[in-house]
């Protein structure tokens with residue numbers, strides 16, 4: 404994030420693949436998805452739908468959310484099955 | 500050595516011949532008066548097998564420039580041609596070509612902009628895209644158009660530059676005027692331009708890249724700064740290429756050309772074909788003992804501000820001739836830049852602006868003599884009555 408104009412590839416080119424990870428989009432978020440492990444049935448709908456690959460899964464289980472990249476779109480909370488609703492969107496101001 | 504015998508070529512023919520000899524990988528174009536002939540002739544070279552170019556016919560100039568950008572990012576040497584409404588329809592993609600650092604070459608025939616619709620020469624079209632990041636080189640005649648096209652390849656493709664270049668002629672006056680020019684051999688052109696080495700290619704599977712990514716507040720400024728630097732670097736490269744062209748083929752090129760300027764007290768600054776008319780006026784007035792001269796600017800982007808100030812600083816009075824009007828009420832685009840370039844001089848010459856020749860309105864030797872007479876009056880201590888005037892309009 405701190406490269407000078409002399410250090411950057413010219414023409415706005417992106418010269419490596421898979422480097423979206425370096426770009427932390429988490430600070431765009433104003434609603435934070437909060438995951439409840441007790442309610443979660445690990446259907447992984449949220450993991451499939453998350454456009455930012457921000458649902459962290461380990462051994463087939465949702466273990467957390469990557470807040471450095473989660474943009475707070477709320478798709479995970481919406482797709483989470485009605486009978487559990489294990490993700491709640493909470494206003495970021497509550498965390499300031 | 501260069502071809503000794505002269506051949507008769509219009510400006511459009513000269514530009515098309517240069518394109519044939521350059522033999523680009525891709526030409527994508529849409530026809531428009533008075534530039535149509537350039538790509539029409541070129542398409543016949545393609546049909547006759549004289550070039551190896553992939554010729555892409557498109558449905559608009561916006562698409563033409565888009566196809567050029569696509570081909571250029573894929574690593575091809577790319578050229579096109581247009582004029583007037585065509586150029587401003589390309590405008591969105593012109594900025595993108597510069598930002599993506601695509602060294603595309605554009606043969607541009609200067610023509611007025613609508614409305615009212617008009618097909619004749621003025622510089623409104625080229626001036627309207629002056630901040631797009633394209634290098635802009637003006638030509639006085641067919642010979643210069645031809646020579647500039649060939650140099651444009653070397654300038655744009657230089658690794659310190661990597662910017663698109665538009666070479667302009669004046670609509671009908673140059674584009675359709677038949678002149679004797681000296682052409683180079685095909686091999687001389689190829690040796691001069693050399694093979695194209697793309698800085699990057701979307702088709703290179705060994706080195707995958709993304710072109711045209713998104714920048715926010717965090718990176719956009721840095722990338723614009725890079726393009727500004729490329730334009731700065733272009734100044735050195737333009738001079739180097741012009742000098743080398745002169746050494747090899749006998750015709751030297753710089754940022755501008757002075758005519759009887761060194762000992763002059765008054766001078767005109769102008770672009771393009773009007774230089775020929777102005778030379779006649781200078782010669783006639785010199786015979787009458789008037790110390791007048793001329794500066795014909797060749798390169799408008801990058802703008803050679805320091806060099807111009809140096810070349811004009813000894814003058815008492817200058818008239819900047821604009822063949823377009825920015826409608827700013829503060830003078831034409833050339834005037835604004837030249838006047839600004841002179842601001843830091845300890846003793847600034849008096850400077851006035853004439854907007855002339857819009858929509859192809861003829862400019863005569865007598866018109867220009869009148870301007871010189873006015874400069875004479877001002878340099879003799881007379882007051883500048885009106886800084887910005889319209890020359891040749893019915894009052």
Ligand code: SF4
Pocket residue numbers: 436452453454455456457458468472473474475476477478479480
């Ligand atoms: S809010 Fe959107 S970005 Fe964040 S974890 Fe849920 S689906 Fe992914």
Ligand code: SF4
Pocket residue numbers: 438442443444445446447448449450465479482483484487488489490
């Ligand atoms: S969608 Fe809901 S229940 Fe399914 S894994 Fe994600 S949080 Fe758990």
